[in-house]
Amino acid sequence: IFLFDEPLSNLDAALRVQTRVEITRLHRRLGTTMVYVTHDQVEAMTLADKIVILNDGQVVQVGAPLEVYDHPVDRFAAAFLGSPPMNFLPATLVEASSDHARVTLAGAQGAGVEAQVDARQGRPGDQVAIGIRPEHLRLSHAGPIAARIVAVEHLGDESLVYLDYGKGHDPLVAKQQRSTELRPGDTRACLLAAEACHLFDQGGRAFARKQSPDGSRGTEGGMGAICTT
Template sequence: MAELKLRGISKSFGVVPVLHDINLDIPDGSFVVFVGPSGCGKSTLLRTISGLEEPSAGSVLIGGEDVTEFDPSERGVAMVFQSYALYPHMTVEQNLGFGLRMGGMPKDQVAARVADAARVLELAPLMDRKPRQLSGGQRQRVAIGRAIVRQPKAFLFDEPLSNLDAELRVQMRIEIAKLHQELGATMVYVTHDQVEAMTLADKIVVLRDGRIEQQGSPIELYDEPDNLFVAGFIGSPRMNFLSGTIESIAGQTAQVKAQDFDGSAIAVRLRGSAAKPGDSVTIGIRPEHFVDDTTTSLTATAQVVEQLGGVSYVYATGRNDAKITIQQKGHSRIPAGSAITIGIDPAACLAFDTAGQRL
């Protein structure tokens, strides 16, 4: 396995810039997820690591070696794509070993590596089947197995679960997490699904418009987002954003009045900014941070209530059609159309300036 380093990576297609001065360290044995909306450059960045795209500037280092000019086959990485790309006329066993056989590896070594991959991915009962006889999840496991047999320095996954239905996606997330634990391999994974990012990653790299917005552990990004984009992208349902005005500041706490909701001023923790009374800010509150205590509270009108069994979501509005989502444990007793007063956990509230940066 190997550490990956990106230094000053930029990429343009003609006159269109796609990546902007990307600097990133991916430690040996880590599981790093690139996440962001469609078109943010995450797949281009992964393809640059693999050698399928040549950077316009910067360098790629794998295991301390500069591989920027190397062909993909010389970099010691294995890539798993969204498309399974299995040979339809070959069995699972033949698909797993095809690349090794074409590389001239002795038959006994090929058989040993294929058997080991089959054990790790629980493919042994399927070895004589052809791709048309497999489910989508089984085909993806074969595609991953084809990467495993190469014993690469790093695994690169480009949205590998996008073609699967919801239940299979959950199952395959578990399989990939177990695979990482067993192999201890360096893995880089691209997805637009922030739930996949939160459940799989040691470190998440959030991209927007070809730039790194923030990187860190899933919990760090969830609890301490640097800006409105990261705060809104990480978390499901997304964070609530309320327009407000700072009334007063004491130490690292600001009293902020929500403009579109009646209720008391909200105590919001600051990170040592130059905010001052009278400033317009955006308050960030996650749906689970609404509480029964009404010491700090908002009033709103419930519009729709989703009862999901173990959890309920109340979608409410204030003035000017401002919207909030409230998460409640178990069954909600709030009827749709009713006026509600809901408490807020002030310790969990965040504040962002007019440029979208965390205060």
């Protein structure tokens, strides 16, 4: 067994990428078990066959990278993986069944959103949170959730758009294809597809999702990453 304890933490960005590739090649060539401890989610997602997420010394979730990414068990795991992190929107549960939930969003004129989850553990009136990753948040010129663009970061092949959808709420982040048409001060509608939404109860536990947005689930293998806060 090989143990790596944050081996890339003091390297610059370019060398970190190069060394990640070399570690992957080494693992494939040796065919042995490796345990990799890191605070860096990118290292965990790219290197590991299985991820263990720790919070205050307690195991939060264990699974293949895409399994944990698509099916986090709570808000901590959901926020830990993904850059930018998952958006969370406070809401009230209005309808709950074994295959979907419907909520009304706080600060969005009571706009309704659905999530494809098993919501039988919830009750109408419960305070919950809708979660959606930036790459799944779509922007349009018309829709029930209006938001004002407060900043745009152009990263070359894509843009990060920061949106204010209600007083007192954290800005939403949408990851969009490269665009020069999005400008601070503009208003856009946010579209949340039911199959892309996560739902968390008041204690932060996730309602079980029916599937990931692309319908896939992760696989397991032989390099493990232990992710800590």
